[in-house]
Amino acid sequence: MQEVEEEQIPQPCHGLLVHNNHMTVALEKWYGSPVEVVVLREELCEPYYSRVIQLRLVATNRLVEYGIMRIDLRTCGGGARAEILTHASPLGRILIDYGLLTDVVCESFVEIAPFGPFADLLDARETEPVYGRTAVIHANGCRVVDLLEIMPRDVELR
Secondary structure, three states, X not given: OEEEOHHHOOOOHHHHHOOOOOHHHHHXXXXXXXXXXXXXXXXXXXXXXXXXXXXXXXXXXXXXXXXEEEEEHHHOOHHHHHXXXXXXXXXXXXXXXXXXXXXXXXXXXXXXXXXXHXXXXXXXXXXXXXXXXXXXXEEOOEEEEEEEEEOOHHHHOO
């Protein structure tokens, strides 16, 4: 994995990664379909909750994002916390629906050469790079959510 400048990210990944919005919104707009979260691994170590996920289109089950996130649950009310922990919806959708943490800030962009099991998670070929971003969400001056969001190789195919 290496950091790259936003200008180095090819389209259409550039349009999906270079913005300060929740990825859930960007993906649903791009594909014209809602997405659902598939949790591959999770850990709750109060007050922090972390998970490794895939976002998939509801209608076709197509992979549209691989991600890793960590959230400080002290910033969520009971309803939002429960929905996050039960995987009711993607994190971005829950935060938007509850009016929480909507200020997303990109920190960096990355190019990744997938290999082995990681390539399988992304439905990627080991010979072609994939692109992603790291982002953070702040609340009251504190870092609340850390994100790594990676696009699968076939993002240009709608």
